[in-house]
Amino acid sequence: MIFAAGLGTRMRPLTDLRPKPLIEVAGTTLLDRALSLGRDAGAAPIVVNTHYLGAQIIQHLAGQDVAISNEAGEILDTGGGLKKAQPLLGDGPVMTLNPDVVFTGPNPLTALLQAWDDSMDALLALVPLDRATARKGGGDFSVDADGRISRKGDFVYAGAQIIRPNRLADIPDRVFSLNKLWDLLIAEGRAHAMIHDGCWCDVGSPEAIPLAEAMLNG
Secondary structure, three states: OEEOOOOOHHHOOOOOOOOHHHOEEOOEEHHHHHHHHHHHOOOOOOEEEEOOOHHHHHHHOOOOOOEEEEOOOOOOHHHHHHHHHHHHHOOOOEEEEOOOEEEOOOOHHHHHHHHOOOOOOEEEEEEEHHHEEOOOOOOOEEEOOOOEEEEOOOEEEEEEEEEOHHHHHHOOOOOOOOHHHHHHHHHOOOEEEEEOOOOEEEOOOOOHHHHHHHHHHO
């Protein structure tokens, strides 16, 4: 699932008239970059959620083998969005990807698949702070010797993961962040890390675009 419903407020004024996933980095939209990662990793089905200026995303995806989870009435955040999209995604673990990030190195989704096993309920792609371009603020997680994650530390969530969505049923909210599900799984020791073997850029603001392009060209 690609999360493409956000308002893109940090990317203004570029998002005044177009949704953030359709902004280009090095001549390719963020959404198309995310789709390429998913397809290269063999993801199927692929689901994209929409809200802000969603008609543009739907038009962009016309004719492609991509299902739309339309949140036109109410933006549901990542957790609520994944819960709404579950009927389109089917049973079992799902990969999720934020489109507003750019990677160098191996496909993070492929690396997640290679590292996944049934002892996990979540496997998050992380990147060390020193390889996190345009990151504002500190890290998100620490990783122990067994690869389990805990809050706070020097690793940044890279916007890609594999997660079992069945536990979403334990969260009654309609609108909520996946952070709520992560906290449940961290407490049970079932949330793990895969450290991305490459560089990463948070393309969340206009000034991050040239940084991402320089990283890709480096």
